[in-house]
Amino acid sequence: xxxxxxxxxxxxxxxxxxxxxxxxxxxxxxxxxxxxxxxxxxxxxxxxxxxxxxxxxxxxxxxxxxxxxxxxxxxxxxxxxxxxxxxxxxxxxxxxxxxxxxxxxxxxxxxxxxxxxxxxxxxxxxxxxxxxxxxxxxxxxxxxxxxxxxxxxxxxxxxxxxxxxxxxxxxxxxxx
Numbered sequence: 001x002x003x004x005x006x007x008x009x010x011x012x013x014x015x016x017x018x019x020x021x022x023x024x025x026x027x028x029x030x031x032x033x034x035x036x037x038x039x040x041x042x043x044x045x046x047x048x049x050x051x052x053x054x055x056x057x058x059x060x061x062x063x064x065x066x067x068x069x070x071x072x073x074x075x076x077x078x079x080x081x082x083x084x085x086x087x088x089x090x091x092x093x094x095x096x097x098x099x100x101x102x103x104x105x106x107x108x109x110x111x112x113x114x115x116x117x118x119x120x121x122x123x124x125x126x127x128x129x130x131x132x133x134x135x136x137x138x139x140x141x142x143x144x145x146x147x148x149x150x151x152x153x154x155x156x157x158x159x160x161x162x163x164x165x166x167x168x169x170x171x172x173x174x175x176x
Contacts, residue, residue: 107143111136123174131166144172 005013108114111132118126131137137155144153153172 107140109136109139109143112140125172125174126169127172128167128169131168133164134162134166137166137168 112129114127114129116128141153141155
């Protein structure tokens with residue numbers, strides 16, 4: 001770039017070029033630093049305000065708790081006990097549903113492909129799938145009826161219209 005200059009002029013031009021590059025780099029660095037500071041200040045102010053707000057809420061909660069005393073603690077304990085009871089009953093219902101779906105899946109004969117198994121309630125399971133043949137579909141219905149886990153297992157007539165690759169869907173109601 002400086003090939004057209006000779007000797008001392010070339011060295012001065014190169015030195016001035018480097019100096020300008022350093023000054024430009026310094027200004028770019030300073031600009032980026034100022035931008036970061038400009039972004040950081042509002043965030044820190046916002047976080048500081050949020051912290052003050054949360055501390056104020058904590059203090060007011062502490063004062064309310066000390067005012068209400070023992071009655072507030074008792075009502076809180078009862079509330080927690082009720083929530084635990086709901087969670088426990090939900091967990092038991094979930095286990096019943098899992099067991100019910102497990103019964104269905106364990107009895108699937110060869111030639112049946114399930115595409116969807118859903119729990120409608122704690123006593124009803126809806127299954128959808130494809131049977132490779134009519135006999136495979138009849139076999140599935142027979143197995144589910146004989147198992148005794150489900151009450152009415154009925155196969156819609158429309159499911160038997162095709163010979164192969166039969167789409168099926170039915171609800172299974174668990175016997176009590």
